Amino acid sequence: MNSRTIGRIIHGLVLACLVTFPLQPAAQQRPAGKAPAHAQRVQRLLITKAMVIYGSGKPAFGPADILIQDGLIARIGTANDQWPAPDAVIDGTGKYVMPGIINTHMHWHEERMPGIPMDIQYERNLYLASGTTTAREVGGNFDKTSQWREQSKAGTIVSPRIILYARPVRGTPDEIRGSVRELKQRGADGLKIGGLDRDQLEALLDEAKKQGLPTTTHIGVEETTAWDYAELGVGCIEHFYGVGDAALDGIQNFPPEMNTANEIHRFGRAGELYIQHNFNRQKLSALLDLMVKNGVAWSPTMSTYEASRDVIKNQNLPWYRDFLHPSLEEYYKPSLARHGTYWLGWTNTQEVRWKHNYRVWMEALREFGLKGGIITVGDDAGYLYGSLYGFGMTRELELHEEAGFHPLEVIRHATANGAAVIGMGDRLGRVRQGYIADLLVVNGNPLENLRLLNPAGADIVLQNGKPVNNYAALDPADKSIETGRGGGIEWTIKDGIPYHVPTLMNEVKDIVSKARSELRRRTSSGATR
Numbered sequence: 001m002n003s004r005t006i007g008r009i010i011h012g013l014v015l016a017c018l019v020t021f022p023l024q025p026a027a028q029q030r031p032a033g034k035a036p037a038h039a040q041r042v043q044r045l046l047i048t049k050a051m052v053i054y055g056s057g058k059p060a061f062g063p064a065d066i067l068i069q070d071g072l073i074a075r076i077g078t079a080n081d082q083w084p085a086p087d088a089v090i091d092g093t094g095k096y097v098m099p100g101i102i103n104t105h106m107h108w109h110e111e112r113m114p115g116i117p118m119d120i121q122y123e124r125n126l127y128l129a130s131g132t133t134t135a136r137e138v139g140g141n142f143d144k145t146s147q148w149r150e151q152s153k154a155g156t157i158v159s160p161r162i163i164l165y166a167r168p169v170r171g172t173p174d175e176i177r178g179s180v181r182e183l184k185q186r187g188a189d190g191l192k193i194g195g196l197d198r199d200q201l202e203a204l205l206d207e208a209k210k211q212g213l214p215t216t217t218h219i220g221v222e223e224t225t226a227w228d229y230a231e232l233g234v235g236c237i238e239h240f241y242g243v244g245d246a247a248l249d250g251i252q253n254f255p256p257e258m259n260t261a262n263e264i265h266r267f268g269r270a271g272e273l274y275i276q277h278n279f280n281r282q283k284l285s286a287l288l289d290l291m292v293k294n295g296v297a298w299s300p301t302m303s304t305y306e307a308s309r310d311v312i313k314n315q316n317l318p319w320y321r322d323f324l325h326p327s328l329e330e331y332y333k334p335s336l337a338r339h340g341t342y343w344l345g346w347t348n349t350q351e352v353r354w355k356h357n358y359r360v361w362m363e364a365l366r367e368f369g370l371k372g373g374i375i376t377v378g379d380d381a382g383y384l385y386g387s388l389y390g391f392g393m394t395r396e397l398e399l400h401e402e403a404g405f406h407p408l409e410v411i412r413h414a415t416a417n418g419a420a421v422i423g424m425g426d427r428l429g430r431v432r433q434g435y436i437a438d439l440l441v442v443n444g445n446p447l448e449n450l451r452l453l454n455p456a457g458a459d460i461v462l463q464n465g466k467p468v469n470n471y472a473a474l475d476p477a478d479k480s481i482e483t484g485r486g487g488g489i490e491w492t493i494k495d496g497i498p499y500h501v502p503t504l505m506n507e508v509k510d511i512v513s514k515a516r517s518e519l520r521r522r523t524s525s526g527a528t529r
Contacts, residue, residue, distance in 0.1 A: 039158050045493070068437040104299045130391065217238060252269070275353060457485045
């Protein structure tokens, strides 16, 4: 019997004790209970009278009470005197509870511009505030991420759960195999791969299977396409690269001056991939069929590239005022030297091509979903305008809806599907008794407006000071109707630990303010150059 089997048996016994043998009955007249403290573990936390979005795609239900005990969802229903007395209570009246979001493509950064440090807590707070309770790091600093992963697991840092996918070396097939074995020994949770010829890819995926390491890939413009990766059994495909390439009769029509080391060339021509004269829709459909057949998931990260279709909008997002860190602000500025900062002379024609690219990309994603493909969400933040940690996750969900998915499907992409892809679908991604208590308490109904998940909140309609649906029977002459700010996640709960989102965002604002002041001080003294 292996350790994983033993762990599942112990997990089941713990749940049986929680559900079948409550510690002690509560009194008939239960007190309202105190609210939980921010970032403090609570043995028994009760959420009352909330509507519940399960996570698998089925409609919301409620109002319901949810009891969290020792980090697990112990009960869902109507609290009564047979339930254990809670240590803290969150009033869910008028709110929705859904599973925590699983970000399947992200990177941790301690700076974006050299010489302008960025407190790692800035990103952790933003991700938690946007509902990310699990973050799959794909290719970052191995040693630091390993340390943060263990600290998050122990609850000693304020952070999402961390899943670590490491990059094997590029080299000969034998060197690649050796690198995969080494990463397994060092404790990698999976592998982030890309930029390989067919023989290299065959060796890597074969060794990964032997070592029991899941894989995901960023496919560049190279010898291999998504067809090779799907055929050889990769676990997940990131972005859109490789997918469109596999649908061409021949190759993309690159001009003679094309230089893939030039970011303007690289991203400008990437926006022309789906409008090639030799783009074959039948080939695309055949590829999607192969991906579904072989269980290859797709993490499209549409929010990452959105500035390509409207750079002016994404240069001026309203939350930049309070929440854009100066290290990232400096990084975003146009440059030929920095990855993703290709905005020198960015033209309307380039934006139009990218808009067309998005239409075909979204149609392909929708077709993949209708065929039974597993779609997840990720933001790949910190590179292009608009792709700000956390805020990019909310925008990613909105773009999935734009692609044609029902909000219930979008939330499934972000929760149950993500859990399945990281190998935790049996204990994460649903509001289900016995599952890990990764939950979001949302102000309002995200099924009505996914923008309510934005860390800065959203514009809402108020009638007599109370939120109402903007399709309600409103009298244009009613002077009690006004626009206000609302929404946002009130509590992000990870492993049963409640994090108060307004507190997280106030801390982010303070981090940004201090970093800006420090940069001004150093700039005035000449210390940054």
